[in-house]
Amino acid sequence: AQSVTQLDSQVPVFEEAPVELRCNYSSSVSVYLFWYVQYPNQGLQLLLKYLSGSTLVKSINGFEAEFNKSQTSFHLRKPSVHISDTAEYFCAVSALSGGSYIPTFGRGTSLIVHP
Amino acid sequence: KAGVTQTPRYLIKTRGQQVTLSCSPISGHRSVSWYQQTPGQGLQFLFEYFSETQRNKGNFPGRFSGRQFSNSRSEMNVSTLELGDSALYLCASSLDLAAQETQYFGPGTRLLVL
Numbered sequence: 001a002q003s004v005t006q007l008d009s010q011v012p013v014f015e016e017a018p019v020e021l022r023c024n025y026s027s028s029v030s031v032y033l034f035w036y037v038q039y040p041n042q043g044l045q046l047l048l049k050y051l052s053g054s055t056l057v058k059s060i061n062g063f064e065a066e067f068n069k070s071q072t073s074f075h076l077r078k079p080s081v082h083i084s085d086t087a088e089y090f091c092a093v094s095a096l097s098g099g100s101y102i103p104t105f106g107r108g109t110s111l112i113v114h115p
Numbered sequence: 116k117a118g119v120t121q122t123p124r125y126l127i128k129t130r131g132q133q134v135t136l137s138c139s140p141i142s143g144h145r146s147v148s149w150y151q152q153t154p155g156q157g158l159q160f161l162f163e164y165f166s167e168t169q170r171n172k173g174n175f176p177g178r179f180s181g182r183q184f185s186n187s188r189s190e191m192n193v194s195t196l197e198l199g200d201s202a203l204y205l206c207a208s209s210l211d212l213a214a215q216e217t218q219y220f221g222p223g224t225r226l227l228v229l
Contacts, residue, residue: 001174032215043119043220044205051215090158094214100171101214103148105158 002026002095006106014114015083021076021109023091032101033074034092035065038108044090050074061085086113117141119208119221127227133194136224140187140208146170147189148213149181152203152223161204164189165212193226201228 007022025031035047048059055067065076074091091106120139128134140147148171149161160173164183181191187208193200203223209216 036220043222044207044218045220046217049217101212102171102173103160103213105150105160107157 002093002097002102002104004091004093004104004106006089006091006109008109009107010110010112012112012114013081016080018079019077019081019085019111021089021091021111023074023076023106025072025074025091025093025095025104029096031096032094033065033067034094035059035063035074035076036090036092036105038088038090040087047076047089081111081113083113083115085111087111119206119219121204121206121221121224123224124222125225125227127229128196129229130196130198132196133192134196134226136191136193136204136206136226138189138191138206138208138221140189140206141219144208144210144219145187146209146211146213146216147183147187148207148209148218149189149191150205150207151175152205153201158205161191163213170212196228198228201226 003026005024013019033050036044037047038044048057050067058064063078088108090108094101094103122137146165148163152158163171167183178194183189205223207218207220209218
């Protein structure tokens with residue numbers, strides 16, 4: 001069975017500092033990769049996704065993630081975080097299983113940005 | 116455009132009862148997926164419906180079932196409730212099958228089983 005590991009359950013960081021949220025997955029077959037964000041008291045919303053092509057994908061609010069097939073990773077980075085980035089971040093992988101794509105989510109990483 | 120709506124938002128049931136949750140997708144979206152979110156297991160995929168047919172299914176017992184109507188609205192049913200079914204149930208809709216598509220999540224239905 002496919003698994004997604006978000007290595008850090010919580011990442012505290014100061015405002016304007018860089019941050020990396022790590023995500024590793026187990027599947028070695030064709031995969032589609034996603035990062036979702038959940039702000040306090042809100043539903044999950046897509047941050048960015050990798051389907052094919054360039055391994056570096058970017059969001060409109062300064063986040064980026066790089067697909068690394070050899071290391072089966074899809075780490076999320078931002079060079080300078082804001083207080084408003086405080087949220088729960090979920091890595092998700094859709095991988096082929098029995099002829100269908102089954103989505104698997106990581107347990108989430110809580111990003112806490114301090115002033 | 117209105118977002119994904121889920122009703123009810125909160126439910127309290129007792130063991131052995133059954134429950135039906137409802138999800139209205141974004142207009143024009145044909146796929147609806149259901150997830151269970153718990154502190155212990157995180158977000159787990161239940162099933163996906165597309166054009167009134169179940170297309171994908173996660174690893175949950177048969178007590179969990181669903182259906183999709185011709186207007187893409189979906190319902191999820193849990194029979195013979197157990198304490199461990201207490202969770203936030205999330206519905207997500209997408210334009211097409213969810214594998215490559217952006218999913219739009221609803222606010223969830225919080226179910227408490229006593």
